[in-house]
Amino acid sequence: MKKFVSSRWTKAAVFLASLVPLAYMVWGAFNDGLGPNPIEYVTRETGDWTLRFLLLTLVVTPARKLLSLPDLIRYRRMLGLFAFFYGVLHFTTYIWFDRFFDWPDIVKDIAKRPFITVGFAGFLLMLPLALTSTAGWIRRLGGKRWQLLHRLIYLSTLAGVIHYYWLVKSDVRMPLLYGAILGVLLVFRVFAWARQRAHSSRAVMSPAPR
């Protein structure tokens, strides 16, 4: 398993697999496969995949610890960047095919509609993370500060879930499912953090060996 996770080929395969949703939409666009309202379909799909990749990115750390596969870290940046990639497609679909670059209208829409405001906020929060995703930026910021900055992903994902929840008319099953997954992933982090704290404070309180 460890070998599989560390293999260059596995990473290439994950990269290609991450492009399948896009390929499927492009294929559908040329083969009448996007249904009667193609733009609505593409908007929904790109939004869905943004949220899925954000959650996948957040799965990496718990999975590393629970499965004792530290090498899974190799996939985290890639998954995070795919979240950003689908987020860009989602946002582009909106400003292009829904609003046709009517900027005053877009600004008004973002300011006036809470579900768009929160979705846009989630998208903006991804921006610094995508920009500072390189090794050079980790060095420049320093590991601690870089890590702190990249905790913005929690907020971004939460914004995505709220965006989805506020958007549906009545059937909230899917946004609640995404919300529940995010909840589990965050609770894991709280537990890990609390355990670590208990651990280190015990270490401080125990009498020093003479």
Added chain:
Amino acid sequence: MIIRRAGAGELRWSDVTPKRDYLNRRRFLGAAAGAVLALGRAEAAGAKLSGYAKSKFSTDEKLTPYDAVTGYNNYYEFGTGKDEPAKYANTLKPQPWTVKIEGDAAKLGPLDFDRIMKLAPLEERIYRLRCVEAWSMVVPWIGIPLSALIQYAAPTAKAKFVAFETLYDTKQMPRSQWAGIPLPYVEGLRLDEAMHPLTILAVGLYGEVLPNQNGAPLRLVVPWKYGFKSIKSIVKIRFTDKQPPTTWNIANRGEYGFYSNVNPNVDHPRWSQAKERRIGEFFKRDTVLFNGYGDQVASLYSGMDLKKYY
């Protein structure tokens, strides 16, 4: 109000040979029993309707393709996805069908679908349909004016509103538990809206018996209101003096009003209603007040603040 009566020489639904005799003609001809069976199911979805008249109320806009009209639907009792009603509404049994007339009217009680079909001659009405979700279609409905049924039921002077109810049967609608809205689905109109010549009871589209996902066997079509007002698969019609509760208004009071007239100047709290995407078109088009039927219906609302009575 102008009430159109069938003139001399015009075929009425009641002139049609009763189905029993029609079927017997086959037996008379000694046709195979199989053919009789097939005809007995002639009112199943997909069967052709004939003898319907064209209407002056029809638009000459380009029709939305049949596949979109019957494959992109909101019918939450069969799933909340747009493609789900087409996939899952086959469990609905549209025949036999009875509509219960209740409340402040002279002729109360159950009314057979076949009786309703005989109340007025069938007409084709090509109407624009504007969904509250900011998409629209052009649908060639076939049906009768709702006023024909109301005249038959003869509401009393007390009646000011008409309430409608959709079938709610969890056996026929196993997915309805996920609808997220209170069921049975209920809708309502003011009596003058219901009597308006544009308001129809549709029993078909595209020359065919109404497919299940479009609200078989009979549904309301009120073309100047958002689509959700045009309630599907009606089992109950009640005349009342009070404004009846309506499903989306119960589910979300601030977002869906009783009137729900198409109005580009009154936004849905979560999205703009200024534009719409006509299914099959790339660019959005401007939404028109009363969905373009203002000439005929605006007088119904004269003096009313449409922002308040949204």
